[in-house]
Structure formats: structure tokens, C-alpha cells
Amino acid sequence: MITDLREVIMNVQTDNEAQPLLSIKDLHVWYELRRFGFGHAGYVKAVDGVSFDLAEGETVAVVGESGCGKSSLMKTILGLNIPTSGEVVFDNENLSELKGDGLRHYRFKIGYVQQDPYGALPPFMTVQKILEEPLIISGMKNKEERLARIHKAMSEVKLHPVEDYLEKFPHMLSGGQQQRIVIARAMLREPKLIVADEPVSMLDASVRVEILKLMRALQESHGLSVIYITHDLSTVKYFSARIFVMYAGNLIEKADTRRLLENPLHPYTHALLAATSDPDARNADTYKEVPPGEPPSLVNPPKGCRFHPRCAKAIAGLCDEKFPPDFEPEPNHFVACWLYQDASS
Amino acid sequence: MNTTSQKLLHIDKLVLHFKTRGGAVQAVDGVNFDLDANRAVVVLGESGCGKSSLAKAMLRLLPRNVEKYEGQVFLQGTDVMAFQDEEFRKNVRWVGMSLVPQAAMNSLNPVIKVGDQVAEPAITHLGLNKAEALGLVRKMFQHVGVPFDFADRYPFELSGGMRQRVALAMALVTSPNLVVLDEPTSALDLLTQANIMNVLKRIKHELGTSFILITHDIATSSELADEVAIMYAGQIVEVGHARDFFPAPLHPYSQMLMASVPRLRSDSDPMFITGQPPSLLNPPKGCRFAARCPYRFEKCDEEPPMFGKNGRKVKCWLHA
Secondary structure, eight states, X not given: OHHHHHHHHHHHHHOOSOOOSEEEEEEEXXXXXXXXXXXXXXXXXXXXXXXXXXXXXXXXXXXXXXXSSHHHHHHHHTTSSOOSEEEEXXXXXXXXXXXXXXXXXXXXXXXXXXXXXXXXXXXXXXXXXXXXXXXXXXXXXXXXXXXXHHXXXXXXXXXXXXXXHHTOOGGGSOHHHHXXXXXXXXXXXXXXXXXXXSTTTXXXXXXXXXHHHHHHHHHHHHTOEEEEEESOHHHHTTTOSEXXXXXXXXXXXXXXXXXXXXXXXXXXXXXXXXXXXXXXXXXXXXXXXXXXXXXXXXXXXXXXXXXXXXXXXXXXXXXXXXXXXXXXXXXXXXXXXGGGTXXXX | OOOSSSOSEEEEEEEEEEEETTEEEEEEEEXXXXXXXXXXXXXXXXXXXXXXXXXXXXXXXXXXXXXXXXXEEEETTEEGGXXXXXXXXXXXXXXXXXXXXXXXXXXXXXXXXXXXXXXXXXXXXXXXXHHHHHHHHHHHHHHHTOOGGGGGSOGGGSOHHHHHHHHHHHHHTTOOSXXXXXXXXXXXXXHHHHHHHHHHHHHHHHHOOEEEEEESOHHHHTTTOSEEEEEETTEEEEEEEHHHHTTOOOSHHHHHHHHTXXXXXXXXXXOOOOSOOXXXXXXXXXXXXXXXXTTOOGGGGSOOOOEXXXXXXXXXXXXX
């Protein structure tokens, strides 16, 4: 613990320019598997060695399939999971050193936008109660102050006139309105960071864009940092400056959005982009190239690169033996793939 | 089996209204369309537009609170709506057309081996014995890309994509000419989605099956579509060939819907449609999209008919 602290202090001293808002170093989140309820039976290695920095006001998308560990990563950042090892430093606070009140205050500083708005809103509470509760818990005692804050948050998500919505129950609202309430709730405590877990995947096409644009506007006007978790690559470029591609518990490619979409390097990223369709009648004439097989079990991930059993370009004797480190074949474009070991200097 | 010139499916003024305490919900309200053999039509629409009810109405899988159920559904020239329920069950469901229900992968029976589940429609409807039926299952598993030794597994032992393939194999095992797919890929991952679309294309190619694909995912739907039908508030507002539709939709709703799709390979800024679809309890008298339509004029207070235009049909006064 003490050495950890020293390291943090040293980092602060060496890094004089901009201290990142969120800094994650070699994070591991493992869940223990038990046999018959007590015997140890291995670990699910949901997040296995993830590192990145997020500057204040920066937006980043984490893209991956279900089961790749993106939700575990998100929940750890939110302070809901305990990291097995590694370090999460948010706003100069080390998550693993926080307890009790400290942890609660940590959670106030991060907003959470859930995937399914209807599931995220308690069905028996009115909008006013839903939005008031986090304020009460965080110790805002004055009712008028709370109402003023709710009004502000609701007008920010463009639910006008606010009074019409306060007495409604979630089921009386459309999917888009429900998601606005969820966003308003995430904004209540004026967080510095928003974690949005597939915020539009449950919404209809015509509403999806509206919510994405709303979140974009909020991000710009408040200078928020946003971690946008999604499996839909086509929405990423409207929202995020950087993309992290996640596969089987690792971030395998990190780059600026535009660069990644134009010049994907990792074979898995290639496959994801190729599988994303645009509406075009010509699609019906061709088959898509999809890598065979399915993502590996996170209990016993394959040795070496975790994508190698599905990879057409796998190098025998290397990819199935040694875990690839991050290479940097072009500036600020990191890829964990042996194909690029010579390209990076 | 198919006579060449005959339409595989012809639906005429299909109506399905549900009884609720607030009145009749007009979920499907006068739907017409045609489908040729070995073609795929995509029914696109937002949630609550009645597209799943359309699937239910075609297969007569009705809940109890039906207020009104009428119209004609011709399957290979026979009006199947005139059939008694038992006749319909024996001769139409599974044999004539089958359904892959929404979230099909979760609709498998958890305590029966998947092979036996897929064999069951063949035993019941084709009168095969178990060994013959399992032979068919082996063939179907090959078509959808499931290894045959998976037949002895239980659904929980398969991944989502594999279960979806099994559900598809079950719909195909009785070799119907028409398969109705209700949101076949919406719960699946990107790569699995692409895989399933490949399987559907291959089956259409190899077995000559026709598909009705009901979905809200416009981008993925283009992978299979020969024809596109746009549904809005219980009605079909535009029908046309995919080749004509995707580059230039005609109905203002279709245009705005297409403009709302985020695209990976172009830089166009997606738009959204303001307002909400009308309540199906008491839909507006005229065009149902009028309240949200930027091109609205006096005529729109009357209900537009389907106007034909170069083989495309559109329910909008602008194209009169």
C-alpha cells in the first residue's frame, strides 16, 4: 500500500502537465469460481491487465462483444467491483484505498447511464422521487435546493415543461423520455465522468440519434469525460474521440476514432468492422467474412494471444505461445498483435 | 412444389385488433403485400408499430383478447384464413410456414435435448418416426452450421448464436416454403449476427426458402432483403425492391427513418424524427404520419391509398 502511494505521488510529480482524470494501471478483475459453494475452482478473468488514461473532457468508447469484460471494467470504474489487482486512480483518489464514506463520495463523482432505461427506473416511484433520492442520500437537506437541482437536470435533458413529468411513473413515458430521465439522474451530482453502458441499444432508430446528440451536447457544455460502452461501431464516431477495442478481458487496440475506423490494425478489429453493415441493397449479394469460432472462456483463456485460435493471420510458434504486448506502429495507435512487432520502433 | 407464376404469399387487408380496457388497439390495420417464391421481404418498423402482431396474425398465434381478426392470407393460392383452427394447425403451421419467434434462442425447452426438440415438428407434422426425423435434423444442422453431436446437448450447453441456429433448424425441419423471422438477430453479438445473416442467405440459396424478416435493425436487414416493407402505426406505408428502396425511399417516414441510421462508411450526419408515433388506440383519421411529417398539406387529413409507381407502392399523397 505504502509503495503504491509513493508511486502515485511520484507520478504526480513527474507528470507536470495534465494529470489524467482517470488512470487505470494493469487492472485485473477476477471472479472466484467455487465448487459446491466452497471449494476453489479457478477464476473468471473478466478484466485481465487493462491500462489506460482518460483526460478531463475526453470521450472514449469501449467496443467489444458480450462477455469480453467491458461491463466488469465499467463496474470497477464505478466503484461497484473490487479490483483483484492493479490500480484505479480517479481525480487523485486511489479506489482501492477508499472505504465507507470515501467510497460513497467517490461514487457521487461518477454518473452512470444504464442500458435498459425501463429496467433502471424503479416502476413504483414517480420521476420526482427517482431524481430526489440520490440528492437525499448525498446529503442535500434543503427540499427547495433539491427541486431546483432536479429542474436544472431535467431542462438539461430537454424534458420541458418539467412539471408535466415530475408526477409521472416510468411506464407512462416513452423509451426516449425514460432514457432522458436516466441521463438526468446521472447528471444530478454534477459528475466529472459519465459511464454510459450501451445507452441507446434498447431504443428505436429514430430516437437513438436524438439521445446520442443530447449526450454529446451535455458532454461539450459541461466538459464531461465520458466512457461509452457499446458493441455498435457505427454510432461510435458520432460520440467518441478515441476507441478501445476489448477482447477476452484485454484492450487489444487503442486509437483515435477516425484513425481506427480508417486503418484498423488488429485482425479482430478488422472482423468487427467487416461485420458492421450499412443499409445497402448490395449487401444481400455477398457473404460476410466472419472469423470462425466464438470468444474463449475467460476461466481458461488460450495461451498467447487470446484471439489466435480464430485468427487467419496467426503466426505458429509465436501467437500461440507469447502474449503480445502493446505495439505502436503509428503514433498514438496501440495494438496488441505480433503482426506489428517490426512496424513499431 | 411451387408453380412458377403463382405468388407464394398474398395478403389482403389483414386486420388484427386487440381488446383492451381503453378500447381497441389497432395493431395490424389493413395490411396488404405479396411475396414470390425464394424471395425475402423485410418488414421494418419501430417498436409498437405492429410488426410482431403481423407475424402473429399470419400464423394465427393469437392471444385471448382479440377484438377483430379478418382479411385474407393466400398461401400458394389457398386462402388459409378460411381454415378452421385444427385444419390451420395441421396444414399451414410448420408445413406451409413456420416462425422463428423473437428471442428464439430463449424459447427452447431447457429440459429437452436440442436434437429431440428440432425433431419434434417433423414427427408431429410429417409423420416420421424418430430415426427418420433425426436424419432430417442432421441435414438441417448441416445447413445452419451446427455440428451434429450438439444434438445430444441441452440448450444451456450452447452459446446464444448456436441456440439461434438450432431455433432456425427447427423452423426449417418441416421444409416450409416460408419462414417468418421475428427479430432473429437483435439479441446477438455483432459477429454472431453476421454469421446468422450468412446462414440465412445460404439457406435461401440452397433450399429456396422465402423469408419474412421482421426487424427494426435497418442496416442488418439489408443483408437479406429482396424487398422492403415499411410499417408505421399498424399500416404498411411503403413497399418496394430493396435495390430501389435503400438508395431513395419515397415515403417521408421512410426517408426520415433511413436518415436516422448511423453509418460506418459515410460521414452523413444522422437525423432524428421529432414527436412520437400515434397511439394505436385511437389513430388519427388521415395519414397516420401527418403529425410528424414536414411535407404535410391539406390532403393529408384524408387517408391516402397505396399509390403505385414503377413497381413501388407508397401510401402518401405526395406521390398521387
